[in-house]
Amino acid sequence: MTGSHRVPVVSFDEVGKIYPGPPPVTALRGCTTRILPGEYVAVQGRSGAGKSTFLNIVGLLDRPTQGRYLFDGIDTSALRERDRTRLRGGSIGFVFQSFHLLHYRSALENVQLGLTYAGTRRGARPALAAEALARVGLQHKLHSLPSALSGGEKQRVAVARALATSPRLLLCDEPTGNLDTATTAEVMSVIGSLHRDGQTVVVITHDGAVAAMAQRVLRLSDGGLAAVDVTATPVPASTGTMPGGTR
Amino acid sequence: MSEKVAARLSLPRRRGWRSGSVIDTADEALAGLSQRPGRSIMTMLGTILGIGSFVAILGFTATAQGQISKQFSLLAATQIAVTDVGTGPSVSFPPDADQRVDAIRGVTAAGVWWQVSKTQRGGPVQVSAQQTPTAVESTETTGLQVTAADPGALVAMGAHVRTGRLYDSFAENRSLPVAVIGALAARELGIAQLTGYPAVFINGVPYTIIGIISAFSRAQGELLSVIIPATTALDRFGAPANPGASMTVITRPGAADVVARQVAVALRPNAPSDFQVAAPANPTFIQNGINRTVSSLFLLLAGISLIVGAVGIVNTTLVAVLERIPEIGLRRALGASRRRVAAQFLCEALALGIAGGLAGAAIAVLSVLASALVRHLTAVIPPGPVIAAPLAGAAIGLLAGIYPAIRAARVEPVQALQR
Numbered sequence: 001m002t003g004s005h006r007v008p009v010v011s012f013d014e015v016g017k018i019y020p021g022p023p024p025v026t027a028l029r030g031c032t033t034r035i036l037p038g039e040y041v042a043v044q045g046r047s048g049a050g051k052s053t054f055l056n057i058v059g060l061l062d063r064p065t066q067g068r069y070l071f072d073g074i075d076t077s078a079l080r081e082r083d084r085t086r087l088r089g090g091s092i093g094f095v096f097q098s099f100h101l102l103h104y105r106s107a108l109e110n111v112q113l114g115l116t117y118a119g120t121r122r123g124a125r126p127a128l129a130a131e132a133l134a135r136v137g138l139q140h141k142l143h144s145l146p147s148a149l150s151g152g153e154k155q156r157v158a159v160a161r162a163l164a165t166s167p168r169l170l171l172c173d174e175p176t177g178n179l180d181t182a183t184t185a186e187v188m189s190v191i192g193s194l195h196r197d198g199q200t201v202v203v204i205t206h207d208g209a210v211a212a213m214a215q216r217v218l219r220l221s222d223g224g225l226a227a228v229d230v231t232a233t234p235v236p237a238s239t240g241t242m243p244g245g246t247r
Numbered sequence: 248m249s250e251k252v253a254a255r256l257s258l259p260r261r262r263g264w265r266s267g268s269v270i271d272t273a274d275e276a277l278a279g280l281s282q283r284p285g286r287s288i289m290t291m292l293g294t295i296l297g298i299g300s301f302v303a304i305l306g307f308t309a310t311a312q313g314q315i316s317k318q319f320s321l322l323a324a325t326q327i328a329v330t331d332v333g334t335g336p337s338v339s340f341p342p343d344a345d346q347r348v349d350a351i352r353g354v355t356a357a358g359v360w361w362q363v364s365k366t367q368r369g370g371p372v373q374v375s376a377q378q379t380p381t382a383v384e385s386t387e388t389t390g391l392q393v394t395a396a397d398p399g400a401l402v403a404m405g406a407h408v409r410t411g412r413l414y415d416s417f418a419e420n421r422s423l424p425v426a427v428i429g430a431l432a433a434r435e436l437g438i439a440q441l442t443g444y445p446a447v448f449i450n451g452v453p454y455t456i457i458g459i460i461s462a463f464s465r466a467q468g469e470l471l472s473v474i475i476p477a478t479t480a481l482d483r484f485g486a487p488a489n490p491g492a493s494m495t496v497i498t499r500p501g502a503a504d505v506v507a508r509q510v511a512v513a514l515r516p517n518a519p520s521d522f523q524v525a526a527p528a529n530p531t532f533i534q535n536g537i538n539r540t541v542s543s544l545f546l547l548l549a550g551i552s553l554i555v556g557a558v559g560i561v562n563t564t565l566v567a568v569l570e571r572i573p574e575i576g577l578r579r580a581l582g583a584s585r586r587r588v589a590a591q592f593l594c595e596a597l598a599l600g601i602a603g604g605l606a607g608a609a610i611a612v613l614s615v616l617a618s619a620l621v622r623h624l625t626a627v628i629p630p631g632p633v634i635a636a637p638l639a640g641a642a643i644g645l646l647a648g649i650y651p652a653i654r655a656a657r658v659e660p661v662q663a664l665q666r
Contacts, residue, residue: 003308052665061580061661082584089582100577104282116271117582161581 007073009200010035010058016066016223017053027053029142030222031067034203037168040195042203042211045220052173055204055218059171072168080176089117093162097174099154101146101161105189107133108142109173111161118165132164133157136190152183159190163199170194173204272587276594279571286563293559294527294603294640299611301549301639302632306615308545309627324353326529327467327507329494329514333521337486340494340514345399347513348494353502359494361487363393363449365478373472375448376436391432393449394472395480395487401427403495411441412458414476422478427458429470447473452483466494494522553643556603560647564596566656575655576663589656593648600644601637608636647649 010033017028028050034164035041045051056062057069061074069076072091076084093114094181101110111129133139136156146154155175162170172191176184184207192213195201203214219226280287333339340359341347348357394549396404401413408429414425426447428436438445438456446453454475463469486492494514498506507526511519568575577589585592612628619626 056661060662082586085582085584088580095582100573100664102278102574102577103276113578114581116275117578117587120580122270131522175352200471 003163006022006037008034008036009072014067015064015069018065027225033218033225037200039197040201040207042213042214043215044205044211044217049220050223051204051220055173059092091168093165093167094170095158095175096152096160097177099158101154101157103146106143106145107138107157111164112158114161114165128164132160136160151179152153152186155187156190163194170199170201174205223239272590272594275455275591276598279595280598290560290563291599291603293556294600294643295607297553297556298604298607298636298640302554302608302611303614304545304549304634305629305632306611309629310619310624325498325500325503327496327503328525329496330523331492331509332523338492339521340492342516345397348496348510351506351509353498353506354496355499356399356403356497357494358397358403359477359492360394360396360400361492362393365485373450391435392472394474395477397476397477400495403497404466404469406448406460407462408458409461410459414457419476419478422482424454425457426454426473427460428456428473428476429460432473433459433469443574557643557647560596560599560644561650564648564651568592568651572658572663575658576660579660585656589652592652592655596644596648597641600640604640608633
């Protein structure tokens with residue numbers, strides 16, 4: 001893999017997660033992997049394979065019970081709760097299967113929500129949010145409520161919310177799980193274009209077709225990383241700029 | 248560690264609460280409330296009722312106390328009752344009793360009166376109606392009573408004339424067969440106006456009605472009476488049996504006690520014990536007692552209403568927290584700290600409390616004004632509770648919001664986002 005001199009965005013060293021129960025359940029065990037800046041990685045596995053646990057730990061929503069997880073070179077196990085929250089808000093953009101948009105807020109306001117918690121200055125938020133919506137092709141839907149948007153448009157608003165903060169990592173959890181085939185292609189096209197702009201992307205999916213769009217596929221089975229498939233050539237380091245090129 | 252992380256990741260510096268954070272939290276809270284306006288209003292109802300009851304009760308109480316004060320100061324506190332308890336065959340009150348008592352400093356009116364049915368000649372007094380003195384006597388009698396009163400007594404009773412006039416010393420001195428009647432007696436007798444010199448027949452003898460009394464400030468029972476001059480009553484029915492005759496003395500405010508000590512001697516310096524004088528009770532003491540009782544009872548009710556209102560906010564905010572767990576999870580995932588989530592829900596409860604307090608105070612003020620207007624009272628609204636109402640609402644909202652806010656802050660994003 002090229003770019004090994006760069007600090008990985010995600011670095012798992014023998015990461016495991018055991019839920020105490022009773023009975024105790026091992027959701028993740030001995031996972032070791034690196035995700036470099038600008039990479040597009042899919043994590044695939046069957047139901048119960050540990051995909052959600054993997055996402056929660058990568059997204060700093062949960063802590064591993066074993067091993068070490070470094071996010072952008074920072075040992076997250078040493079972070080206090082509020083530092084993890086702060087790191088998550090400023091560095092990770094989430095896209096969820098069920099969109100999770102506030103139904104009483106317009107598209108622009110939903111996108112601004114991420115900027116609010118990332119600590120962006122109040123006056124700067126509308127422009128950044130509008131820019132993010134333009135990047136996903138929704139510049140004409142700024143003031144639409146979610147109820148007036150199609151499923152694909154809702155997911156694109158969610159993507160805009162995630163990328164508005166210029167995150168280190170775009171973390172997508174089954175982003176096409178609630179979409180039909182045509183809309184899936186539309187959303188994955190947006191995510192693909194963000195990757196081509198240098199965005200580091202991790203997509204959790206059970207859909208083989210969606211996983212195939214990534215450069216690498218991490219396959220999870222019974223909580224362990226079973227195999228790593230390389231599906232495409234990684235983006236060269238020279239093109240690995242972040243969205244907007246500001247970070 | 249925090250600043251190191253922030254510097255490492257080029258994160259904006261965040262230390263404590265910035266003004267922007269406060270505005271953002273307030274903005275999110277208000278947006279949260281406005282998404283369900285119906286529920287927000289229903290949640291506020293508890294506070295509106297509680298605060299509204301509180302302010303209204305204080306307003307009603309103050310208005311009522313004003314009325315009670317007026318009653319005490321103008322009526323009870325200035326009235327002295329003097330009863331004839333002498334053992335003589337005639338009335339112990341001298342003929343010039345009114346003048347003697349009027350001469351006492353502080354007296355504004357005084358007069359002697361008695362019920363004619365209690366005269367020494369005794370027997371039932373029959374009162375009947377006829378339209379003119381010259382008409383044939385009606386055989387239909389009424390249950391009306393006849394009162395003998397000198398002109399001073401009519402004034403002391405606080406007679407308000409609806410039609411005609413009161414009789415004066417001229418009629419009194421000449422024992423004229425005239426009468427004034429109360430409004431209820433007039434209705435009983437079927438007399439609405441005085442044109443044509445209507446008369447009332449007492450034991451078959453006609454008395455010309457010269458006035459109809461609409462109200463007595465101090466003797467409402469007399470509205471059912473036919474009142475004739477005291478001298479006329481003495482001539483026709485004899486002296487009242489003891490204890491029968493009474494004198495009502497009206498004083499200026501604050502003079503009653505002093506007048507009460509002098510009145511018996513002024514009436515009969517040689518036999519003051521012929522009179523029993525009843526001075527008014529200490530008005531301040533009674534008034535304060537009533538005020539305390541009324542206030543504490545009503546304030547207790549208002550306090551209960553406030554508690555009910557607070558419990559309402561707790562319940563509804565808690566339900567809102569439980570319903571919005573996915574939203575809380577999203578906010579936490581996007582970087583909202585536990586403190587910030589708690590602050591948002593606390594802010595929502597605070598806003599509901601303030602709005603409830605304002606609405607409650609407004610409704611209460613309108614209620615007190617409307618009530619006073621309908622009852623022809625002077626509305627008294629203490630400004631303190633009205634000003635304090637939104638503050639009290641805020642305090643209730645804050646207290647009621649603590650537990651739901653803690654529950655919201657404890658929401659784990661992992662579990663919340665799976666819902």
